Amino acid sequence: MNIQRIHHVAYRCRDAKETVEWYRKHLGMEFVLAIAEDQVPSTHAPDPYMHLFMDAGNGNVLAFFELPNSPAMGRDPNTPDWVQHIAFKVGSVQELEETKARLEASGIAVVGVTDHTIFKSIYFFDPNGHRLELAADTGTPEMYKKLDDVKWEMLEEWSKTRRAPKHAAWMHEKEFTQ
Incomplete structure (x- = not known):
């Protein structure tokens, strides 16, 4: 088997219409498809849903489910808010900075611009509480x-010690020399 690409990634949303409008307005994603059923096709459970699909560029699709008969959405209380997020690539640092200004002008709190050395990024939340990241490559x-040269060594060290290996510490220490 050869995975060609991610077909879509699906998350839950509180309100399908609000979600479509938010992603169109703030991230320029087009609404490409909606599927609604009263029964889940895979499990045959009687559970009405709205499944919507947004164009995240270059064949990438971000999908959402609104589940009106399920309990209110929540987050895993054992996982920090910053861990689970969706990161989207943008074309330049200038585009990143312009988007940050637009989001903040719309009342959306934004963290960053954060410099990760090989990319710069901003972080914010969608109306469903999903953390989003926009990243511009700079490496x-x-x-x-x-x-690439140290990835396997880092993984092996981490698996043995559960302590952060220092092979890539230069990324946030700004000591990279070529």
């Missing part, structure tokens, strides 16, 4: 090679 081929 050089040398930086990506340096990270």
